[in-house]
Amino acid sequence: xxxxxxxxxxxxxxxxxxxxxxxxxxxxxxxxxxxxxxxxxxxxxxxxxxxxxxxxxxxxxxxxxxxxxxxxxxxxxxxxxxxxxxxxxxxxxxxxxxxxxxxxxxxxxxxxxxxxxxxxxxxxxxxxxxxxxxxxxxxx
Numbered sequence: 001x002x003x004x005x006x007x008x009x010x011x012x013x014x015x016x017x018x019x020x021x022x023x024x025x026x027x028x029x030x031x032x033x034x035x036x037x038x039x040x041x042x043x044x045x046x047x048x049x050x051x052x053x054x055x056x057x058x059x060x061x062x063x064x065x066x067x068x069x070x071x072x073x074x075x076x077x078x079x080x081x082x083x084x085x086x087x088x089x090x091x092x093x094x095x096x097x098x099x100x101x102x103x104x105x106x107x108x109x110x111x112x113x114x115x116x117x118x119x120x121x122x123x124x125x126x127x128x129x130x131x132x133x134x135x136x137x138x139x140x
Contacts (some may be wrong), residue, residue, distance in 0.1 A: 009049075009085050009096045014040050017047075017085075021075045027065025036075070041088035042138065048102060053080035058104065071134040078104045105131065 017038050022031040041047045059076035061067045084098040094100060107116045108126035115124045127137050 005049075005083065006097050013086050016040065022077065023073050023075055024063045025073045027063065027070070027072065031063070031076070041086055041091075042136075042140075043089040044091060045088040045136070046091055046094060046100075047085045047087075048082035048100060049085045050077070051081045051083060053077040055079075069132040074134070078102060
């Protein structure tokens with residue numbers, strides 16, 4: 001990891017950042033590349049700098065208006081390569097500068113979750129109640 005990037009990350013710790021994103025404001029409309037604000041990570045959260053990403057079939061399904069859980073506005077492109085920019089309280093699995101691949105659905109990692117214990121899937125249902133509403137587990 002370049003030391004200049006790590007210094008940039010240190011400067012943004014605990015601060016809201018502005019970054020570019022391709023936003024889908026509504027179904028069947030062109031994506032709008034615009035500035036968005038990203039808050040610092042809360043407890044258990046990780047903020048990443050996307051290096052490269054792609055749109056998958058789920059993104060297209062949502063942007064085309066076919067996904068019943070598809071909410072707008074949204075930023076498609078969850079299949080990505082990223083670098084950890086900052087971590088919230090209690091996060092111990094990654095540190096700023098780590099290269100990561102974000103998942104569409106995070107894992108609860110509980111021993112009785114068959115999805116998290118499987119090496120074949122990342123479809124943990126633990127946060128589906130809030131994720132399908134476009135919210136984080138804490139309701140924000």
